[in-house]
Amino acid sequence: MNFRKNVAAVIINSDNLVLVGERRDIKNAWQIPQGGIDEGEDAVTALFREIKEETGLEKDFLKIVSSSDPVSYFFPNRVTRRFGYDGQLQTYFLLRIEENGWELKPSKEFIAFDWVPKEEVIKRVVDFKKNSYIKAFGQLFGEK
Numbered sequence: 001m002n003f004r005k006n007v008a009a010v011i012i013n014s015d016n017l018v019l020v021g022e023r024r025d026i027k028n029a030w031q032i033p034q035g036g037i038d039e040g041e042d043a044v045t046a047l048f049r050e051i052k053e054e055t056g057l058e059k060d061f062l063k064i065v066s067s068s069d070p071v072s073y074f075f076p077n078r079v080t081r082r083f084g085y086d087g088q089l090q091t092y093f094l095l096r097i098e099e100n101g102w103e104l105k106p107s108k109e110f111i112a113f114d115w116v117p118k119e120e121v122i123k124r125v126v127d128f129k130k131n132s133y134i135k136a137f138g139q140l141f142g143e144k
Contacts, residue, residue, distance in 0.1 A: 001072075001086045001087070002084075002085050002086045003072055003085060003086060003087050003088055003089040004036050004085040004087070004088045004089070005036065005037045005043075005088075005089055006034060006035065006036050006037065006088040006089065006090040006091070007034060007035065007037060007043050007046045007047040007050060007090065007091050007092075007093065008032055008033070008034035008090050008091070008092045008093070008136070009032055009033040009034065009047060009050065009051050009092075009093055009095055010032055010092055010093065010094045010095065010118075010136075010137070010140055011032070011033070011051070011057075011062065011095045011096075011097050012094065012095070012096055012097070013096075013097050013115055014099060015115070016117075016118075017115035017116055017117060018032065018115065018116060018117070018118050018120075018121045019032065019033070019055070019097070019104075019113060019114075019115055020032060020113065020114050020115075020116055020120075020121055020124060021033065021054065021055065021109065021110030021111075021112070021113050021114075022110060022111050022112040022113070022114070023109065023110065023111075024106075024107075024108065024109060024110060024111045026126070029124075029125075029126050030114070030121075030124035030125060031124075031125050031126070031129065032121065032133075033050055033051050033054040033055055033109075033110075034050060034090065035049075035050035035053070035054070036088075043067075043091055043093075044064070044093075047064075047093050048062075051095075053107060053108075053109070054107050054109040054110055055104050055105065055107065055110065055113070056103060056104055056105030056107065057097070057102055057104065058102065061097055061098045061101060061102040062095045062096070062097055062098075063095060063096050063098075064093055064094070064095055065094040065095060065096055065140075066093075066094045066140055067091055067092065067093045067094070067140075068091060068092040068093075068135075068136040068139040068140055069091075069139060070089045070090065070091050071089075071090050071091075071092065071132045071135050071136045072087055072088065072089045072090070072132070073087050073088060073090070073128060073129055073131065073132040074086055074087040074128065075087050075088070075128065076128050090132060090136070092136035092137075092139070092140060094140040094141075118137055118141060121133065121137075122134060122137065
């Protein structure tokens with residue numbers, strides 16, 4: 001299988017709500033910030049680069065709490081043809097955001113943001129990513 005190495009950011013606030021973004025290219029599709037690891041880049045560098053590109057958040061406002069084991073998922077055929085990968089091998093990072101001083105900014109990826117309970121994140125994500133979210137959230141939040 002040809003999997004793209006990827007990172008995903010599970011950003012939580014002081015109320016333990018998770019940041020999700022509404023995708024610009026797919027109506028009513030929500031997800032957490034994520035993206036590929038570039039050549040020569042380590043996972044943490046990729047994580048903070050993707051967060052900045054997709055949300056405008058600076059790493060100074062974020063603290064990594066933990067990370068998951070790599071979790072894979074397959075792309076639907078239409079996505080496989082578009083990207084040239086069978087799916088993604090994704091490491092999820094749990095991050096806590098500081099109370100004040102930051103600002104979310106729409107990007108090429110996201111048109112809107114919301115803070116929701118982790119169960120709501122899983123309800124909103126596209127079907128082909130749902131099981132990977134469940135598995136990673138189980139690891140990050142200590143649930144089965």
